[in-house]
Amino acid sequence: MTQHTHFAWALQTAARIRKMVRDDHRNILTLFRHYLSAPADSRHAIVEQILHQLAAHFQTEEELLYGDIRNRGDRQRRMVEEALLEHEEVKAMMWELQHAEADDDRALDEFFEDMMQTVQAHFVAEERDLLPAALEKATYHIPSPEGRGDL
Ligand SMILES: [Fe+2]
Numbered sequence: 549m550t551q552h553t554h555f556a557w558a559l560q561t562a563a564r565i566r567k568m569v570r571d572d573h574r575n576i577l578t579l580f581r582h583y584l585s586a587p588a589d590s591r592h593a594i595v596e597q598i599l600h601q602l603a604a605h606f607q608t609e610e611e612l613l614y615g616d617i618r619n620r621g622d623r624q625r626r627m628v629e630e631a632l633l634e635h636e637e638v639k640a641m642m643w644e645l646q647h648a649e650a651d652d653d654r655a656l657d658e659f660f661e662d663m664m665q666t667v668q669a670h671f672v673a674e675e676r677d678l679l680p681a682a683l684e685k686a687t688y689h690i691p692s693p694e695g696r697g698d699l
């Protein structure tokens with residue numbers, strides 16, 4: 549692989565990951581809004597979808613995105629640590645939702661709105677801070693084929 553194609557490949561990969569993360573964010577927030585306006589009998593299925601998509605999304609990010617970014621410097625490592633704490637916070641909410649009693653609709657709605665706000669704030673910070681950092685990586689931390697180190 550030439551230096552140019554290696555470089556282009558890394559940029560394309562970073563751009564693909566960015567798009568995937570952004571698309572996930574849009575889809576998950578759309579599901580949250582559906583839940584809040586859905587009739588009671590379809591809510592359970594929407595909750596299941598949200599839990600499933602959030603779990604898959606967090607796993608993808610933790611495997612593909614955060615690991616690369618955290619190795620790039622102190623600022624990036626702190627951003628990733630912050631993001632992981634936010635994942636833990638949302639995962640705790642997901643656990644609560646899975647174990648919630650289904651008989652108090654109002655409490656569940658309030659919990660759900662809180663969770664949506666927490667998730668949304670995380671997505672906004674991620675798109676503002678982490679996704680640009682993912683693309684920066686592709687522009688300079690790629691060893692050249694001649695072994696000269698970073699571009
Ligand atoms: Fe995340």
Ligand SMILES: [Fe+2]
Pocket residue numbers: 569573605609671674
């Ligand atoms: Fe995300």
